[in-house]
Amino acid sequence: MKFNRRAFIGTAAAAASMVAPMVRAQGKPRVVVIGGGAGGATAARYIAKDSKGEIDVTLIEPTRTYYTCFFSNLYIGGFRDLQSIAHTYATLASEYGINVVHDYATGVDRDAKTVALAGGGRVSYDRLIISPGIDFIDGAVPGWDVSAQDVMPHAYKAGTQTALLKSQIEAMPQGGTYVMVAPPNPYRCPPGPYERISMVAHVLKEKNPTAKIIIADPKAKFSKQALFEEGWQKHYGGMIERIGPDFGGENVSVRPDTMEVDVDGEVIKADVVNVIPAQKAGHICEAASLTEGNWAPVDGHTMQSRLDENIHVLGDATNQGDMPKSGFSANSQAKVAAMAVRGALTGSRVFPAKFSNTCWSLISTDDGIKVGASYAATDEKIAKTDGFISATGEDAALRKATYEESIGWYEGITSDMFG
Incomplete structure (x- = not known):
């Protein structure tokens, strides 16, 4: 229909x-x-x-x-x-x-x-x-609470948060790093984080083609996974890396003051961090x-x-x-x-x-x-x-x-x- x-x-x-x-x-x-x-x-x-x-x-x-x-x-x-x-x-x-x-x-x-x-x-x-x-559940992502949302936006309640995240992405230095901390189930709009990754990649491909996107994901699988992964390979090959629970994606903390994300002991220095908590x-x-x-x-x-x-x-x-x-x-x-x-x-x-x-x-x-x-x-x-x-x-x-x-x-x- x-x-x-x-x-x-x-x-x-x-x-x-x-x-x-x-x-x-x-x-x-x-x-x-x-x-x-x-x-x-x-x-x-x-x-x-x-x-x-x-x-x-x-x-x-x-x-x-x-x-x-x-x-x-x-x-x-x-x-x-x-x-x-x-x-x-x-x-x-x-x-x-x-x-x-x-x-x-x-x-x-x-x-x-x-x-x-x-x-x-x-x-x-x-x-x-x-x-x-x-x-959001307090303490879901160690190091993050709503007081950090202007530094590491969630943009999962639309409006000013969405505009902030967009401006941060567009201001990334050439070759910079965007990290998303994805939420555990259940959460609002199951495909939403992964459509967002697609849209971020679309912007960066045009404006910042050497940038890198990392997803720290506590879930073993996600909505429309095969479709998204096929599309990412087709349109944005090499730009997107997903770290699932087998590789530490469920053990993540953040440091808003230094713009760092700790994934199971490995510290990633990021330019934009999009935290979507439980x-x-x-x-x-x-x-x-x-x-x-x-x-x-x-x-x-x-x-x-x-x-x-x-x-x-x-x-x-x-x-x-x-x-x-x-x-x-x-x-x-x-x-x-x-x-x-x-x-x-x-x-x-x-x-x-x-x-x-x-x-x-x-x-x-x-x-x-x-x-x-x-x-x-x-x-x-x-x-x-x-x-x-x-x-x-x-x-x-x-x-x-x-x-x-x-x-x-x-x-x-x-x-x-x-x-």
Whole structure:
């Protein structure tokens, strides 16, 4: 299927244009959504749109401009500008009547059903949806914490970090060294670090062809590995070296003051160090006591927390089964949660939960690859029902078509999120 804005949104686009701004009134059920990314923004929009004013929706998101993590690597590679991955919440407020609150949610009183805001005050809810993305596990990479992110950026929350990493790469001395410390499973966007390597290599091949790229990786294997390695050899032969766990990739520490990376006792002097640490659910999930271990367990039928039936958790923060942590996954889960919430609050019909995901990656100009699957909810988890992946050795026309498909998907999902 070729993805474009019409195919992605379907007939919902026409209906959305006819939705009038919501008029608030006493007695409406109240839904609060924490987090305005692929999960939260989608859920808020669908609840407001499909309830036709019957539900009062508040979206809590600290940033006024949201930068998508998906496609941020293409900005690093020079295929997009930063503004092309930037989005605001104006349409959600003006056309869908969503009360957009730009503040941090600092806590949840599950008994009183209120969300505390950093700026003071509380917001009451009948149902709460939390889609906070990821945070980093303290001490995951010895020598690194968030205080070092301006020296050794993670760029795994898009925006200023992405711009910083891009500027560091472009300022590398000729023949310099870029080191990525890759994360252990599970983490946001499984192919993301390796698409980033491709985009860094694309920049360096043009501007700094004698530079070297080193990946210190704790994982024995990674998403789309054969496809990436084939592409690296084809486009960037000799530039990229990956150090897996058999060669010390799981025993890594960093020294931000001296720009050094210690890989199992071997010290590498680097010009740019991109540290992507181990990850966990966004902090608000811990603050609300919704996590078991590092992630929030959910019921795949409704995306309800297994620890509180009045709260739904979406996207990267969840422990839900087989779906990867991706923007497409969060968007798909948001639609299931929105339907469940409307059913609970207004009695509207609820259909069996079905999910889908595709992750596209760009290796070089017009060389796009993808992996994806369909999923269904069981009582135990969200379970994969079938899947697909690009093949090695595909011809250039197919790879170009795959990349163009990803462009259509990006336009579709961002319209689906932000209206």
